[in-house]
Amino acid sequence: MYKVLRFFGGTLLALSLSFAAQAVTPTLVVYTYDSFTSEWGPGPQVKTAFEAQCACSLELVGLEDGVSMLNRLKLEGGNTRADLLLGIDTSLTAEARASDLFEAHRMTLQKSSLPQPWQDDLFLPYDYGYFAFVYNKERLDNPPTSLRQLVADEQGPTILIQDPRTSTPGLGLLLWIKKVFGDESDEAWARLSKRIVTVSKGWSEAYGLFLKGEADMVLSYTTSPAYHLIAEQDARFAAARFSEGHYQQIEVAGLVRSSQQKQLARDFLEFMLSDSFQSIIPTTNWMYPATLVHTKLPADFDQLIDPSPALLLNEELVASKRKSWVDDWLEVMSR
């Protein structure tokens, strides 16, 4: 009888202690995009590394992509569980700012491998990439050397692109052309449209079609060939270097205003800027880490093209003009 009581008493004690311990271990909730949280993305390694140093539990919630993340946050408003948002890019930051859901990070960027200085007090960058047209070297041996050439050459390669209404790279190309051609963008699109095989919903569809040989080039990132090189030992793919430069996509993280774990969140942001996080990025996210020195990148990254100068439109401009630019594009493409 006594033994039974002791057993139950002990179990109860152990249980309550573990509950107490759980209550003590805080959880940091980070909204990010799907490929971040997947098995082969940065997520698992980031989680292990951060939990080792924080005495907390990191919960990464994967939400389709950057746009979904921000929208979800807006829909949830002040009730959101999220402490941090990780994975929106610079085409969305103005909107994110306007939503009034974020709080200043109050940190300084010690070292940055970004080509331009970072001045945003609300968001911190963790990686970046450049859009480029990727091709198969065995199929195309004379890729265009500039965006103008791609647009102007009637006999040029066929391309696969994404829809700016539904995809970030799609929007990226729209902004790229706008940056290079300015007021002549509509004519540029009209000329280019003859060589567009199809405009897909998202990056996956376009890239998949490209790998099936449906077109000569696909709009993707300068770092895409790195995947094939490193993960598949396949050296057939390369990105075409354009003399005007390549449009840049910087991915950022932001602290959610309604978070109950602000200190922990700021710890994470600091961790995010540190080498232990940054070194995970290249071969899991296939982008350039924002604060990691070039020498610390995997060797095969040397084979990637130099995308400079980095092109980027002012975020306020993008936010205010995006809709009308997309409408113009629709008009041209529907002729």
Add this chain to the structure above:
Amino acid sequence: MARLNTRAITAGLVLAVLALIVLAPMAGLLNLSGIPGYEPGDLRFWQSSYIRRVLFFSLWQALLSMLCSVLPAILVARAFASQADFPLRGLLLRLFALPLVVPAVVAVMGVVSVYGSGGWISLGRSLYGLNGILLAHVFFNLPLAVRLLLPQWQTIPPHHWQLGEQLGMNAWQRWRFLEWPALREALPGVMLLVFMLCLTSFAVVLTLGGGPKSTTLEVAIYQSLRFDFDPAKAVVLALLQLSICTLVAIVTLRLQRLPEVEIALGSVSKPVAVRQKWLNTLLILAAGVFVAMPLLSLLIDALGGPLWQVIGTTRLWQSLVTTLFIGLFAALFSVAAGWFLLQYSASLSLAGKTSKAQLIDLAGSIVYVVPPLVIGSGLFVLLSPHFDVFAWVYPIVIAINAVMGLPFVIRSLGPALRQNHARYHYLCQSLALQGWNRFRYLEWPLLRQPLGLAAALVAALAMGDLGVIALFGTPHSATLPLLIYQQLGAYMIPQATVTALLLLVLSLTVFWGLERVIGGKTDA
């Protein structure tokens, strides 16, 4: 009359739940004007030629796709009905269940593999346009239509075939007097379902459509909710889509004719030997090859890929189990909901109130056209202030998939249930055979087959669903379609192909299993 009231109550409950799941989220989205950063879209949008073009194209491609799918399906189903002893008939019919399961993006890859520049029957760049859209839509919907129409041939009394032969009817006359009347109950519903499927088809139209000329309402809704963050506009567009479909549904269901005399008792109608045996064989083979080709290309690609690497991961098996779980539960709830709705509809039919009965059918069918994105986002708005929505992912996904599956239940189970009710209801009343006993002794044995098909269809649909689950954060275990999408988004196309193959194998097994277990052993 007491019986009718119980049915009315259960049906009413189901309709109330449906309305809640579909309408409440839209109301929630409309109510969002108070949040910062929200600017209502301007009215010029509604007057622009853009929206007119979008509307026209949506309807046009859906109509064309529907005709190209259903009309051949009638011929193919007829061929199947005539050749009861065609070898591998059962296998072919199971094959026809697969396109429903395949996630759209995988199907697009399959279609491109076959008809693209590097494909077996290359159409080159002309694939990307209306051609591609039609090909993909026919791939998805022709098999479905065949499976939904084929049982109607069973309703033709054997004596009619015999009389037809004696009276010297030729093939056209047999069609006119025997087969067409048998189809008139089911055909409008099938046409409506396929129309809705093509109208709301998103990835197919966008990717194979070739460009923005091929924009549909779904894309506009998607764009307004995601990129423009204009929930009000999204809801209005969704309501527009819903209203159009309701109109189309009313028109098509008006064409529906219930048979005037009830059918033969349980006997399997084996049509007398048809002279065009070779033509039928050709039709069946052509349909089989058409459906099989994209699937075959997927198989070939997958087998050439990292098969064992993918199979060896625990993530795959977790996803598989989750997928199975969602599929089976969605099927359960969908079939149950459909059952109650159809029972009420059948009793209304018997009482002569056919318009009311059709209204119930309509309500159950029309829910399909409200985009899951709208429902999902709306649910977030409504529910997240009250509890952690992410913890409830699975029940919500199951619920939405059950709602999406309802039109399939109504199409596959509806005609049989109505006929069963018409034939036996008075007998049951006189014997006071009701409730569980009635189900156990009467309805289960006689309705097993369509119940099996209904459950299998919903399960397949839910297992292949990407739209609903992608809205929610992925907890530890994803589903197979989500896994495929993640792999596709991470350059891992070979792995995605393998996962897609495994999804197909799982779905085929579940489909076959459900049909066998619920439907019983048949030679149909």
Add this chain to the structure above:
Amino acid sequence: MLEIKQLEFAYTTEAAPTMQFNLSVAAGEILSLIGPSGSGKSTLLNLVAGFLAPSAGQILLDGIAIETSSVASRPVSIVFQQHNLFPHLDLYTNVALGVDPSLRLSHEQVDTVAAALDQLGLSDLQRRKPGELSGGQRQRVALARALVRKRRILLLDEAFAALGPALRAELIEVVKKLVRDNNMAALLVSHQPRDALLASARTAFICAGKITALEQTGDLLDHSQLVEVRDYLGLV
């Protein structure tokens, strides 16, 4: 006129014994077939109509073999117990189908149809659909169609089973007149011995795929010494 010689048939599905039939029917005669369920009565009708193919034997009409002819070319009309009519067509069309399934009738043919409907008392109902008629009326329509076809052989497969006694008697009179006036040979399958009495001078008893008795109706029904017949009729 109608001779069935050593006609053999066996269902392949069950381990069924081979059925064998021998009988002849004179012109203007209705031969009744009675016997237990599953004994082969309907099978015999199906063989004569051509829906089933015999494994051996002959079916002769006026000495000409018809067992190898196609169903449509056989001089046979059949009336089933139910499902004789196409429910979505009106009576007129249902009967007209008997003349020409393409429904393109010459003036004479139109008159023939009208006459048949009249003869069977259906002229007022010709625009109605089968669903609006009683069982008896529907069977009349079927008979009207058989009438317009003018085929020499008439088969009735439990055609009156669903009707009440008075109606049955009335329709049997109609059939008798039909058969007499048009010199047809008819086979009537029924479960009611009374039908045989009303319709036929001779009746055949079919049991287990064979005709075990063929005699005057009265003798068969009242005085048969065969065990199976007495069992079937419920005679002690």
